[in-house]
Amino acid sequence: MTDTKNLPPAEDSTLNPSLSRRQFMGLGLGTAAGAALLGKYTLLQSADGQKTAGKRGHYPPTSFDREVYTMCEMCVWRCGVKAKVKDNVVYKLDGNPFHPHSRGMLCPRGQAGVATLYDPDRLKYPLIRKGARGEGKWVRASWEEALDYVASRMLEIKDTYGPEAMVFSTTHNLIQTQFENLLKAYGSPNYGTQRSLCFNAMITSNLLTYGMEEPGREYSQVKYIILTGRNLLDAISNSETQDLVAALSRGAKLVVLDQRFTKTAAKADMWLPVKPGTDLAFYLAMLNVIITEGRYNERFVEENTVGFEELKATVQQYTPEWAASKCEIPAETIRQIAREFAAEAPHVFAHPGWRTSNFTNSFQTSRAVAILNAIVGNWEQPGGFFAAAGEGGGLELGSVPQPPYPRVSALRLDGVPWKYPLVPLKLGVFQEIRDNILSGEPYQAHGWFIYRQNPVNSLPERRKTMEALSKLDFIVTTDISMNDTAWFSDVVLPEASYLERYDPLHVMGNTLFLRQPVVEPLFESKPGLWIFKELGTRLGLADFFQYEDEEDYIRQQIAPLDISLEELKTRGYYTAPTEAGSAGAGEQKFTFNTPSGKIELASEVLRNSGFNAVPQWEIPTLNQQDEFYLLSGKVAQHTQFATHNNRLLHERQPGNPLWINPEPAAQRKLKDGDMAWVESAGGKVKTPVHVTERIRPDSVFMVPGFGHTSKGLTTAYGAGVSDSDLHVTFTDPISGSQALSQTCVKIYKADES
Secondary structure: OOOHHHOOHHHEEEOOOOOOHHHHHHOOOOOHHHHHHHHHOOOOEOOOOOEOOOOOOOOOOOOOOEEEEEEOOOOOOOOEEEEEEEOOEEEEEEEOOOOOOOOOOOOHHHHOHHHHHOOOOEOOOOEEEOOOOOOOEEEEOOHHHHHHHHHHHHHHHHHHHOHHHEEEEEOOOOOHHHHHHHHHHHOOOOEEOOHHHOOHHHHHHHHHHOOOOOOEEOOOOOOEEEEEOOOOOOOOOHHHHHHHHHHHHOOOEEEEEOOEOOHHHHOOOEEEOOOOOOHHHHHHHHHHHHHHOOOOOHHHHHHHEEOHHHHHHHHOOOOHHHHHHHHOOOHHHHHHHHHHHHHHOOOEEEOOOOOOOOOOOHHHHHHHHHHHHHHOOOEOOOOOEEOOOOEOOOOOOOOOOOOOOOOOOOOOOOOOOOOOOOOOOOOOOHHHHHHHHHHOOOOOOOEEEEEOOOHHHHOOOHHHHHHHHHOOOEEEEEEOEOOHHHHOOOEEEEEOOOOOOOOOOEEEOOEEEOOOOOOOOOOOOEOHHHHHHHHHHHOOOHHHOOOOOHHHHHHHHHOOOOOOHHHHHHHOEEEOOOOOOOOOOOOOOOOOOOOOOOEEOOOHHHHHOOOOOOOOOOOOOOOOOOOEEEEOOOEOOEOOOOOOOOHHHHHHOOOOOEEEOHHHHHHOOOOOOOEEEEEOOOOEEEEEEEEOOOEOOOEEEOOOOOOEOOOOOOOOEOOOOOHHHOOOOOEOOOOOOEOHHHOEEEEEEOOOO
């Protein structure tokens, strides 16, 4: 075991939000790549705003040494990228026209990836905490010293408390398979993902209805679309946003349910500012109209669904008049939309969304949406739903050999399945891990391995997350920058950025795509495949990482295919030949991965678990007269909690003022730009307000991801406020989804003195 006191004192450094050009140069940019960067890449600035190159008039080159095909990681959509390089410096990122997620286009985040690659705040070498957590005092370590130290602490926890005392967490990413390989080989059952903060309700409802996580949407012939809380023109789904815009240009009708007048709502034929938490009532009433008026696809329902009669009897009570009193959408408007939707079927869909209402009744809302699509018979129809191939579909890759995992008998800290029996193991309930670290039930966790994730900023009730961290003996974070969680960790390991590394291949149908290094890793950063192998070896788990290096790993993956790594690097993708289909022109018989083999309008799995077999009304939490629902959502300029230190994106979205309607703003004597206190049961923040009619009077809105506390992020530190300081933890008992919008806040003008 390496003790921090034995590490070289000369490399001691205290991270400070003010980083001078001299300090910046001293952190590793004296290399050839750094010299090229400083001499040519004018985005890098010192803390006082002066150009590090000192030459304002220099423009990027018009010709390049090479173009490299890879994949973006500025969000989880993984668009194809064509990187343009000259003198080993990346100057431009374009969309790869051959990749189905980009089609030659990149969103603002994707185009700004160069500024993440060359961010002055990049982690440059391993760091081990020297002072108190959060003090910002670190000692530089070699990779050998840092990994030896991490392994020794992890083995100490395993030997003393059992492997279950170590928590592992990550975001959804291409190297997730090897991350899971590490935690399963170590023997821990505790796996935290961000999915319960995003789309647990949607995925769980679709699994119980269709037997799949998320049906695909076919836009080329769609005539009618309903979006619920899905702001596609601001969201991360590049290709689907392109599809939506194209469909609207062809004349498709769009209805948007959202408390805010979003960019997507601005393109809609009808914007419905539904009351928060009541979109379930809207969809129950739509089902009522379509079923009672006989507008459903009787043949499809009879042949491909179960439970229709129970559904029909249940929705009889949910008339448009009943729904209007709940969701504040006129009864005739609900009838109109239901009839129009059914009339254009099967070339229609109500988008499954990711969050919908974001209340504890969101699971039932997602179930109602899934059932609405089913009864109009849009399955495998032009402009309807289809069985998306998804990741890993169709193409068989080679695998790296390894022994079986050790048997795990300990309960999971997130309550799956002992508290949440219907939540898929790979989704989990992230916020429950945090809460059970605090409670010590069913046992006390002692360590946390965090990879490409920032739970300090992402989980609701940041003060509780900080309390949970304080109860742990050891925390290690791997990332490309000193995010808020890394700031309070014991060891920080610098990973190479997505433009500097290989990741496991991405398979879509019968095509695979390669993420490969565009330039060599800067400083001492290392690829995740290298980090996991080296750490796994030190943990005595070398047999689970049987590859020499990243290229060997990829070669083992493509071994069954008719392509070499060199060819794959040149093209960036490979499409396997497909056999000609033998299907005739006759009727198609559908099968679904459900217990009945059909779409389950009534679910026996739900019934047997003590829940309603068909969707029924669940009353949402109601705000008090002086309270507002706190909404959050995406913007095109940032991705969750990961991009706020990117200087190009920060220039376009430097803060997150609170949206508030003019009526309640006037009652509180608030004008646009005034400072206000926002207070909930979770915490209190002071923020400027943005007074706008684009939001309901009973709601306020805040862009998430701001309010970073890490002084290692010189751009993001102190910019805006964190919604995690306000959001309270509410968990849906069926899907484990976090109900962010259920938090209510009070707002009052801040003392101007």
